Amino acid sequence: MPRAKKHPVVYSVTSAPTSTTDDQDKRIRRYLTMMGIRIACFGLVFITSGWLRWTAVLAAVFIPYVAVVIANAVAPRQPGSLQSVTPQDDLHRIEQ
DSSP states (O other), rough: OOOOOOOOEEESSSSOOOOHHHHHHHHHHHHHHHHHHHHHHHHHHHHOTTTHHHHHHHHHHHHHHHHHHHHHHOOOOOOOOOEEEEOOOOHHHHHO
């Protein structure tokens, strides 16, 4: 009677949580986008008048506070789950 082949257990990394580097990169992009909007508000101060100018001034003053609060808001890390994967036989892969 032939022995059954014992397959090694291989784990998939597709269920791993997002890395802290990816989360930090996303927060940096949000912060830089908001600072770009702030620069645009400073430009509007010089080319507009009336209520639009004062709105741009208020936005330029309050955007840094909001940008820092959003940039420091770290997303909660979801625990990853490991899922076992049965690898294909080497001979079967070579034939394909």
